[in-house]
C-alpha cells in the first residue's frame with residue numbers, strides 16, 4: 001500500500017504517473033549486446049526499405065551465436081549497426097555499455113578500433129596486400145595504446161593461437177583462403193575487442209577449410225574470451241554453436257538452443273530445441289503455416305492453462321480441414 005493509501009488520501013498526478021510507470025515498465029534485457037525494437041530504414045531514390053523492423057536481441061558476455069536468415073532479411077544491416085559502421089533509425093542498441101544511437105563520431109571511431117572486431121566474407125577485404133600477416137595483425141595496434149614493443153609479440157601469439165604462426169612473414173597472396181581468414185580473425189582480435197563480428201566468414205571456402213576457420217573463431221571465443229556473433233548461411237556452422245538466432249523480415253523470429261542431454265542409458269547427445277522469440281512486451285509471431293492452417297486472422301482467443309497458453313481461432317473462422325486432406329506437416333494450435 002502506498003503512503004497516500006495508508007493516509008487515506010486521493011493520489012496526486014505524480015503518484016498516478018509513478019504507479020502507471022511501475023505497472024507498464026517491462027523488464028529490460030541484460031547482456032553485453034542488447035538491441036530493443038531496433039529499426040533501420042534505408043531511403044534510396046525516394047523508396048523506403050525497412051531493413052530492420054523492431055528487432056530484439058540480447059547476447060551475454062562470452063557467448064558465441066550464429067545469426068541466420070534468408071537473403072535480405074537484415075543480417076548484414078544488424079552487423080553493420082552493432083559494429084559501429086552504420087547508425088540505426090530508431091530503437092535502442094547497446095554494446096559493452098556503448099549506446100550506438102547517441103554515440104558521437106569520435107567515440108564511434110574509438111569504438112570500432114577497440115571495442116569490436118570485424119571479419120568480412122571477402123578475404124581480400126580483411127587484409128592489406130602489401131603487408132605480411134604479422135604486420136597486418138600489428139597494424140590495428142598502432143591506433144590504440146598497445147606499446148610498440150608489445151605489438152609484434154602479441155601479433156605472433158595471436159597467429160600461433162589461430163594455427164597460422166607459420167604464415168607470419170607471408171603476404172596475403174601467398175596464403176590460402178582459409179589461412180587468410182584465420183589471419184583476419186587475428187587482425188580482428190588485435191586490440192582485445194569485447195565482441196567479434198563475422199559476416200559469412202566461410203562463404204567463399206570449401207567445407208574442410210570452413211571447418212578450420214570456424215574452429216579458429218571458436219578458439220578466439222574460448223581462449224580470448226571474446227563474444228562472437230557470426231552471420232552464416234552454412235547450416236554446418238550454425239549447428240556448432242549453442243544458440244542460433246533466425247531473422248525474418250528484419251526481426252528475430254526463432255532461436256535454436258543446443259545443449260548436451262543425457263538419456264536414461266546415460267548416453268550423451270546434442271539436443272536442439274527451437275523456440276519462438278517473445279519480446280519484452282510479450283509479443284510473438286505465430287508461424288504463418290500454423291495460422292493459415294487454422295484460418296487465424298486478425299484476432300485469436302487466448303486461454304491460460306496450468307502449464308501453457310492455448311491459442312484458439314476466433315469462433316467465426318472456418319474449421320480446419322480434417323487430417324489427411326492436406327499436404328502440410330502436422331501442427332498444434334497450442335503455444
Ligand SMILES: Nc1ncnc2c1ncn2[C@@H]1O[C@H](COP(=O)(O)OP(=O)(O)OP(=O)(O)O)[C@@H](O)[C@H]1O
Nearest residue numbers: 042044049051069070071072073074075076077078
Ligand atoms: N545501403 C542500402 N540501401 C538501400 N537498401 C539497402 C541497403 N543495404 C541493405 N538494403 C536493403 O535492406 C534489406 C536487408 O539487407 P541486408 O543486406 O541486411 O540483408 P541480409 O540478410 O544480410 O542479406 P544477404 O544474406 O543477401 O547478405 C534488403 O532489402 C536490402 O536490399
